[in-house]
Amino acid sequence: MDFKKFGFDDARLEKRETMLAEGAELYPYSYEDCTKINKITDKAKRQENAGEEITAEGKIAGRIWAVRKMGRTVFMDLRDDTGKIQLYINNRPFSKQEFKRIAQLDMGDIIGVEGPAFRTKMGELSIKVKKLTILAKTVVNIPMGKETDDKVFYRSSDTETKYRERYLHWMLDSNDRERIKKRFQIFTSIRKHMENAGFLEVTTPTIEFIYGGAEARPFKTSIWALNNKDAFLRISPELYLKRYIVAGFEKVYTICQNFRNEGIDATHNPEFTMMEWYEAYTDYNTQMERLERLIENVCKDVCGTAKITYQGTELDFTAPWKRMSMLEAVRVFAGINADNMSVDEIKSELDKHNIEYDPSINWGLGVVELFENLCEEHIVQPTFIIDHPIEVSPLTKIKRGDDRLVERFEPLVYGIELANAYSELTDPVKQMERFVQQREIQQHSQDKGQDWEDNPIDNDFIKAIGCGMPPTGGLGIGIDRLVMLLADAPTMRDIVPFPMIKPKN
RNA sequence: GCGCCCAUAGCUCAGCUGGUAGAGCGGAUGACUCUUAAUCAUUAGGUCGCGGGUUCGAACCCCUCUGGGCGCACCA
Numbered sequence: 001m002d003f004k005k006f007g008f009d010d011a012r013l014e015k016r017e018t019m020l021a022e023g024a025e026l027y028p029y030s031y032e033d034c035t036k037i038n039k040i041t042d043k044a045k046r047q048e049n050a051g052e053e054i055t056a057e058g059k060i061a062g063r064i065w066a067v068r069k070m071g072r073t074v075f076m077d078l079r080d081d082t083g084k085i086q087l088y089i090n091n092r093p094f095s096k097q098e099f100k101r102i103a104q105l106d107m108g109d110i111i112g113v114e115g116p117a118f119r120t121k122m123g124e125l126s127i128k129v130k131k132l133t134i135l136a137k138t139v140v141n142i143p144m145g146k147e148t149d150d151k152v153f154y155r156s157s158d159t160e161t162k163y164r165e166r167y168l169h170w171m172l173d174s175n176d177r178e179r180i181k182k183r184f185q186i187f188t189s190i191r192k193h194m195e196n197a198g199f200l201e202v203t204t205p206t207i208e209f210i211y212g213g214a215e216a217r218p219f220k221t222s223i224w225a226l227n228n229k230d231a232f233l234r235i236s237p238e239l240y241l242k243r244y245i246v247a248g249f250e251k252v253y254t255i256c257q258n259f260r261n262e263g264i265d266a267t268h269n270p271e272f273t274m275m276e277w278y279e280a281y282t283d284y285n286t287q288m289e290r291l292e293r294l295i296e297n298v299c300k301d302v303c304g305t306a307k308i309t310y311q312g313t314e315l316d317f318t319a320p321w322k323r324m325s326m327l328e329a330v331r332v333f334a335g336i337n338a339d340n341m342s343v344d345e346i347k348s349e350l351d352k353h354n355i356e357y358d359p360s361i362n363w364g365l366g367v368v369e370l371f372e373n374l375c376e377e378h379i380v381q382p383t384f385i386i387d388h389p390i391e392v393s394p395l396t397k398i399k400r401g402d403d404r405l406v407e408r409f410e411p412l413v414y415g416i417e418l419a420n421a422y423s424e425l426t427d428p429v430k431q432m433e434r435f436v437q438q439r440e441i442q443q444h445s446q447d448k449g450q451d452w453e454d455n456p457i458d459n460d461f462i463k464a465i466g467c468g469m470p471p472t473g474g475l476g477i478g479i480d481r482l483v484m485l486l487a488d489a490p491t492m493r494d495i496v497p498f499p500m501i502k503p504k505n
Numbered sequence: 506g507c508g509c510c511c512a513u514a515g516c517u518c519a520g521c522u523g524g525u526a527g528a529g530c531g532g533a534u535g536a537c538u539c540u541u542a543a544u545c546a547u548u549a550g551g552u553c554g555c556g557g558g559u560u561c562g563a564a565c566c567c568c569u570c571u572g573g574g575c576g577c578a579c580c581a
Contacts, residue, residue, distance in 0.1 A: 007515085009515065009532080010532095011515095011532050011533070012532090066541070066542085068540050068541055068543050068544095069537085069540090069543085070537065070538065070539075070540050070543075070544090071536075071537040071538055072537085072538045073537090073538045073539070073540075074540090075539080075540045075541065075543080077541080086540085086541070088539070088540090090538065090539095091538075092538090106531095106532090107531080120539045120540075120541090121539045121540090122539060122540065122541075124539085124540080124541070126539090140515090141515040141516080141531070141532080142515090142516095143515070143516040143517090143531085144516090144531090145516070145517080145530075145531090145542090146530070146531095146541095146542040147542075148541085148542060151542080152542095153517080153529090153530070153542055154516055154517050154518095154529075154530045154531080154542085155516075155517080156515095156516055156517080157516090157517075158516090158573090159573065159574065160512095160572070160573050160574090163573090164573095214580095214581085215580085216580070216581085217579085217580090258581085260580070260581075262579055262580050262581090263506090263578080263579050263580060265575095265576095265580095266575090267580090267581075268579090268580060268581070269581095272581065274581080356578095416581095417581070418581095419581095420581080476581090478581050480581080481581070492581095501572095501573090502571095502572070502573085504571085504572065
């Protein structure tokens with residue numbers, strides 16, 4: 001059997017064979033009732049500070065992080081998920097064979113030990129090991145390198161390993177391990193606050209026959225049980241969440257994976273996590289308040305404060321956040337008064353700034369181009385950009401008082417669009433008209449060489465709206481982007497547990 | 506999709522204007538009963554990402570491919 005393809009190491013395989021042949025148990029069933037390493041170190045330090053004798057002791061389990069052999073004494077660093085402690089292993093408590101086996105242990109092996117804590121002559125808090133149990137013999141040479149308290153030597157820095165072999169990367173990089181932890185603490189925090197706000201967490205289909213709720217190229221699959229009928233992976237949960245609202249579930253949310261068959265880069269993964277919520281009888285103003293409160297609270301929960309540092313810039317999530325209409329932003333940041341401009345005037349502004357655009361754009365699309373190219377990057381502190389042009393917002397109610405705009409907002413932080421929300425369109429006839437318009441846009445973009453699948457209009461959804469949808473405020477958050485900000489991650493790949501990466505061969 | 510950059514031992518890297526590979530860590534063996542990047546001695550590891558070309562000769566120059574990174578485009 002060729003184990004090379006798994007990255008197994010010959011020397012370690014041989015050790016495993018030999019140890020097994022000698023009757024060693026290398027993969028036991030359990031090792032329970034352990035004390036966490038930080039509990040022991042904390043207790044020992046407390047006792048020392050009080051001038052008492054160290055009586056801390058315990059049974060601990062973890063991975064061998066370093067081995068220093070000194071004749072009939074072996075020092076090891078053992079690490080669990082709370083910390084690291086040195087083991088002092090003298091040969092006295094062990095038989096000759098046991099000690100030989102201990103000396104054969106490798107960095108990366110998982111062991112359990114029992115014994116009292118003490119300080120060595122050099123002053124290092126250590127466990128005097130009385131009993132040692134092998135819990136897993138590794139057969140892979142783990143590139144742990146060496147480390148001191150403030151430096152790491154010879155550790156793998158291969159980006160491919162980083163994203164392809166996450167178990168190795170997380171094992172070795174405590175910073176990224178903490179980031180991933182933070183990701184899931186954010187999930188927990190969101191769920192807590194949503195429950196406190198009276199929302200019901202629901203699910204929507206992942207495999208759909210008609211996809212919708214966003215403009216995106218879908219992933220195509222097929223259903224074996226239905227004669228291999230074409231199906232698609234969800235690009236957005238929106239149309240299903242609205243069915244819940246129609247049915248009388250007045251406050252619902254979902255946290256789900258969306259799948260979009262588009263570019264992969266530092267801020268885009270084909271599979272990404274969205275949170276969407278809908279709340280009956282409210283408009284987008286209420287949702288702005290809900291969002292700023294939620295983010296402030298989540299930030300406090302996982303970061304301990306609402307003021308965080310992202311890539312060296314301080315961001316303050318304390319509510320309320322600034323509100324600014326898109327036209328106002330274009331005026332303030334680009335110095336362009338687009339309110340009363342004709343399409344041609346907007347085009348000449350775009351030309352002036354060397355912004356490429358589709359010559360067939362209308363007023364609204366032009367405004368959005370100006371905003372995205374000239375304003376977004378200037379918006380660093382959390383800011384709600386509100387009231388978008390109607391042309392880019394098909395599922396939204398018209399802005400009260402200006403029928404060129406809709407009631408929509410996008411919070412921007414550090415130039416990143418964190419979420420997207422509307423006073424949802426609830427007129428079934430207008431809804432259908434907008435769908436038809438959207439279809440035309442899709443067909444238009446086909447001319448640009450994009451291969452949108454032929455996707456029928458979701459008639460059942462239109463019927464649902466026709467059954468009466470209460471006035472509803474809805475919002476979607478790109479959770480990965482939120483996590484990026486709160487975990488100070490420069491790329492989405494650092495906080496997506498298993499980011500998309502091309503398979504080998 | 507397009508442009509630029511990268512790929513040498515398990516890991517980190519060196520390898521000059523082309524003369525068929527080196528170090529440290531890790532491994533093995535030995536010494537050492539308080540070390541901590543332990544130390545010291547000995548030693549084994551490589552189809553230089555794959556395939557082709559130029560050349561007397563290629564890790565090095567040229568081309569294709571594979572994988573990775575960064576820009577641009579599409580998008581959340």
